[in-house]
Amino acid sequence: xxxxxxxxxxxxxxxxxxxxxxxxxxxxxxxxxxxxxxxxxxxxxxxxxxxxxxxxxxxxxxxxxxxxxxxxxxxxxxxxxxxxxxxxxxxxxxxxxxxxxxxxxxxxxxxxxxxxxxxxxxxxxxxx
Amino acid sequence: xxxxxxxxxxxxxxxxxxxxxxxxxxxxxxxxxxxxxxxxxxxxxxxxxxxxxxxxxxxxxxxxxxxxxxxxxxxxxxxxxxxxxxxxxxxxxxxxxxxxxxxxxxxxxxxxxxxxxxxxxxxxxxxxxxxxxxxxxxxxxxxxxxxxxxxxxxxxxxxxxxxxxxxxxxxxxxxxxxxxxxxxxxxxxxxxxxxxxxxxxxxxxxxxxxxxxxxxxxxxxxxxxxxxxxxxxxxxxxxxxxxxxxxxxxxxxxxxxxxxxxxxxxxxxxxxxxxxxxxxxxxxxxxxxxxxxxxxxxxxxxxxxxxxxxxxxxxxxxxxxxxxx
Numbered sequence: 001x002x003x004x005x006x007x008x009x010x011x012x013x014x015x016x017x018x019x020x021x022x023x024x025x026x027x028x029x030x031x032x033x034x035x036x037x038x039x040x041x042x043x044x045x046x047x048x049x050x051x052x053x054x055x056x057x058x059x060x061x062x063x064x065x066x067x068x069x070x071x072x073x074x075x076x077x078x079x080x081x082x083x084x085x086x087x088x089x090x091x092x093x094x095x096x097x098x099x100x101x102x103x104x105x106x107x108x109x110x111x112x113x114x115x116x117x118x119x120x121x122x123x124x125x126x127x128x
Numbered sequence: 129x130x131x132x133x134x135x136x137x138x139x140x141x142x143x144x145x146x147x148x149x150x151x152x153x154x155x156x157x158x159x160x161x162x163x164x165x166x167x168x169x170x171x172x173x174x175x176x177x178x179x180x181x182x183x184x185x186x187x188x189x190x191x192x193x194x195x196x197x198x199x200x201x202x203x204x205x206x207x208x209x210x211x212x213x214x215x216x217x218x219x220x221x222x223x224x225x226x227x228x229x230x231x232x233x234x235x236x237x238x239x240x241x242x243x244x245x246x247x248x249x250x251x252x253x254x255x256x257x258x259x260x261x262x263x264x265x266x267x268x269x270x271x272x273x274x275x276x277x278x279x280x281x282x283x284x285x286x287x288x289x290x291x292x293x294x295x296x297x298x299x300x301x302x303x304x305x306x307x308x309x310x311x312x313x314x315x316x317x318x319x320x321x322x323x324x325x326x327x328x329x330x331x332x333x334x335x336x337x338x339x340x341x342x343x344x345x346x347x348x349x350x351x352x353x354x355x356x357x358x359x360x361x362x363x364x365x366x367x368x369x370x371x372x373x374x375x376x377x378x379x380x381x382x383x384x385x386x387x388x389x390x391x392x393x394x395x396x397x398x399x400x401x402x403x404x405x406x407x408x409x410x411x412x413x414x415x416x417x418x419x420x421x422x423x424x425x426x427x428x429x430x431x432x433x434x435x436x437x438x439x440x441x442x443x444x445x446x447x448x449x450x451x452x453x
Contacts, residue, residue, distance in 0.1 A: 037164055038171030055188020056168040057153065060161040061196055087167050 071097035246274025308337030358443035393446035
């Protein structure tokens with residue numbers, strides 16, 4: 001934990017990677033812009049092609065952890081109350097969160113590239 | 129417009145119920161995110177057209193609540209006594225019965241959990257009195273309704289209800305005592321750390337709990353000791369014709385023969401093999417009592433009443449002569 005706190009201070013994403021599936025999807029969802037709880041749930045569903053359907057408890061459990069790690073923060077910006085429910089809290093990525101997101105995306109694309117290079121074609125949807 | 133109002137009222141009601149369900153989470157988590165959880169739930173209801181939202185939320189609750197409790201304990205927060213009680217109520221019967229039997233949890237739900245909720249509702253209605261007339265009636269109705277499933281279950285169980293009630297009382301005593309001891313020890317540790325005096329209530333509670341647990345263990349030991357055969361040969365191989373006749377009479381529900389042979393030196397302690405294990409004459413009647421419909425039970429209940437004292441008095445009546453042989 002102390003290591004993570006030091007990393008957060010220096011904005012080094014290494015100790016946070018890889019993220020668990022739920023926090024990873026939340027970070028990816030917030031990488032596309034600020035969102036409130038329900039907005040994150042829907043974005044995660046969209047990104048995971050409907051495979052990950054979060055409930056409120058899992059969502060805010062992960063949000064609590066991500067806020068504590070300094071990867072996301074509550075946004076001060078509020079939409080017009082006429083357009084949105086003012087009780088909703090919006091979250092956004094911090095600088096460290098963006099760095100972790102970039103590191104995760106790089107890790108995942110490397111994983112896919114290596115798998116495609118080393119695995120037989122039939123295992124990755126080929127015809128051989 | 130009317131349909132919209134109806135939907136709003138339904139969503140508000142669902143949110144109120146969801147807020148109640150949030151008690152499953154640790155208090156700190158509820159205080160920090162309770163409103164956000166309810167807001168996300170409200171959004172899910174409004175935007176997803178209510179379909180499957182409850183199912184999704186309850187599944188999520190079962191997955192996320194234990195995680196949050198573990199996280200809270202790692203942060204040094206005390207677990208809620210209700211959570212501890214729930215874990216004990218789930219685990220103790222599983223340990224005692226050797227598995228998670230649905231019928232056992234149905235009994236616990238109807239005879240222990242619902243009545244506790246019912247008492248809580250009635251307490252709120254008559255003692256706390258923070259509510260208005262209509263709400264008091266609602267609390268009373270819910271309070272009384274909580275006792276209905278238990279009453280129906282006891283009627284359905286029939287003559288074995290005494291055993292079922294006894295088991296629930298013992299379970300409640302064990303859970304209450306463990307909570308009392310854990311609470312007392314935790315209060316003692318906290319007091320040591322902070323240098324303050326240990327609250328008297330916690331110590332009294334822990335003391336009472338130790339006495340109750342001690343009583344339960346003593347009762348279990350005495351019951352075990354009484355179920356052990358007295359000195360002497362109680363093997364099937366050396367069983368007399370009289371002993372065999374007593375067992376057969378107990379198994380077939382022949383009250384008169386049992387009454388006659390129970391007064392002699394027929395040995396009621398001999399355990400004869402049966403398809404479901406070994407039983408003495410008393411056990412054979414008991415096993416029939418459990419299996420048969422209510423209208424065929426009376427002779428077996430009477431046989432058990434005869435054989436209980438016969439077993440207890442057998443050594444004094446016949447033990448010495450049996451030892452001589």
